[in-house]
Amino acid sequence: MTIRVVLADDQQLIRTALRMVIADIEDLEVVGEAADGEEAVALAGQLAPDVVVMDIRMPGMDGIEATRLITADGSGDARIVVLTTFDDDDYVYGALRAGASGFLVKDMALDDIIGAVRVVAAGDALIAPSVTRRLIQDLTASRPEQTGRRRELKGITEREREVLTLVGTGLSNTEIAEQLFISVATAKTYLTRLLSKLDARDRVQLVIIAYEAGLVSANR
Template identity: 60%
Template structure:
């Protein structure tokens, strides 16, 4: 059973999400939070598999709550799935940088919401290549200073760096395999090693690393 904590300041939405999740058969709610502070407290108490987190909440907002939860070593198994009003919400970048494993818009069909919870609970990032490319467009509008490749990337091999760069460009594992002439299994292995070496949670964080380190240029 996938244990889910719902964090949203609208009681009606929380109730709707709870009913959907509890009737799914393989997911169940372990609590509801109306503020970011409550979400952090309940995450610590309940240790859910997934926190369904609204971005905009009174007091501590969803991004701050996500940063707190994902930054707590004792909550390393907790994944955060952000809920936004629009798929290019101005806070999406900040949410991913804070440690969120992906995001969904609030009017996502019920089946897709449940699938998103399952994907994130399984340790994957809910960040499709098309969404990644839209995020890249957002990066392009931000001033990017010239930076050398930082020491953080010195531990990865040349092939792993190639894979990271392609992840940052928004390619799926299948597309990366075709681009580099590798098997899908080999690409998955490389992605897994990069995740471990860079000590990041998932693919969403790899995209952030690729851009913030300057490995990928927004001009590409």
């Protein structure tokens, strides 16, 4: 089954590089390119892609608003992978809150970016560890470290608590599996259980819950 991808970035060089890499991959196909958020929203509606690789800083409508509009539109199932220059970006938390399923940085290896597209297309979420740290730092700034009342984690096992802690530190399913000496499939099962038991929409919300429960902090 081919994963249909729309590339949204105001830099043609970035779009061309990604398109050339994807052209040699059997299970991925670039079906459209957008130079700004408004065009990305239009293409998502017209082409019904599986994944939109979205830049944040674009002229006119930015990637955050485009992500919000695409994920709010019930007419398609497009999932968003935000790809941006992290060190210059103040919009990490906003993009994730807008509904992005992945958040990556442009200095990552192309193979990792392609892998992230596959992960997101399969219904999972993926966040670069550096972005997870930024998310926790933003939470710390908006909600000072909780030294008293913390969120209670009822109904989860000790192993699930371990997995939640590792999610909160930004580890991928593969890294969690390696850390706990379990299979990737088992790690995914634990993630699914946590999402259900904690009534979390996605991996981003699990990171927030891990912070609110005191399992992770800005320094951990």
